[in-house]
Amino acid sequence: MYSLYLFDLDGTLVDTAPEITDATNALLASARLPQVDEALVRQWIGHGTRELLAQAVAHVSGRAVDILRGDGTLDALMPAFSLHYLEHCGRRSRVYPQVEAALDGLRDRGARLAVITNKEERFAFPLLERHGLRDYFQLVVCGDTLPAKKPDPMPITHCLKRFSVSAAQAVFVGDSEIDVKTARAAGVACWAVPYGYNHGRPIQSAGPDRVIESFAELVEQPERRLLLID
Known part of the structure; x- marks a missing residue:
């Protein structure tokens, strides 16, 4: 974990x-x-x-x-x-299935959670608030929070420093080639969902470390994942 x-x-x-x-x-x-x-x-x-x-x-x-x-x-x-x-903002968007349950599970285990988005702060924070997600995250880094945004590694390295966590202890969960490139540049693992916005291309083509079909996989026990692989 x-x-x-x-x-x-x-x-x-x-x-x-x-x-x-x-x-x-x-x-x-x-x-x-x-x-x-x-x-x-x-x-x-x-x-x-x-x-x-x-x-x-x-x-x-x-x-x-x-x-x-x-x-x-x-x-x-x-x-x-x-x-x-x-x-x-918040009218027709929807939280993807299993997201809130997975965030609850990760938080209950003591994991620290952060958002890294290229969306500007004036849009990102209202969106998170209106969907009841803001309190899950100890840090939200937006496209205008720092001098550089994804795919520059700065947003990830900023989070690593903020939480005093090594790259080996962190994983970035995203949906696009931009997210994979950002994770690679920062030296952290990247897991990707296949249902997001990757400019019309399958996320597998970006080469993430793992593709997760749903957020439920984030909180599965390692033993269960091994059984699924078998």
Whole structure:
């Protein structure tokens, strides 16, 4: 058993794609731009809200993403998007099955729990609060908490230092190639769920140390896991 469990948020703990799609389409409608499908939004989640918005606007306008990132368009749109997202935050997202039971089990065993997400603090904290998850975690590191975000290892190394835990005592649970790269860069194990947002690719292709079908596997006894392998 690890002493520190680090968790990604979107696509790992909570399925947020429906409400992110709602917020994105509300913004696009206000700008008289076409709507986008939820399936596309699921492919854009993972790099933070600003990048998701860049992808959405590029898709419906035909403009190049690289140009949008630097021409001031996103600076003009982000305040309105923030209002739309805060309005929709927690409305249509849902906590994945077995998440709360697993967090209860890990906490009961004395494990320390933290969230590492590229979502900005103004969105991450309300989301955790509205789903009753905030109190499970002793630390939440967001995309704007530190000078660097995933896939930079800084968020993980920050947690290791904060809890005085070695890399060998920690595991990062995520859903994407970004999470696997972050864990590798920090020297910690990475377990991945197959149901999240990995840009349309199977998570196995990212090479995590282990793929867990559900959060229930986080609290299974080692003996039971061996029996399942047999």
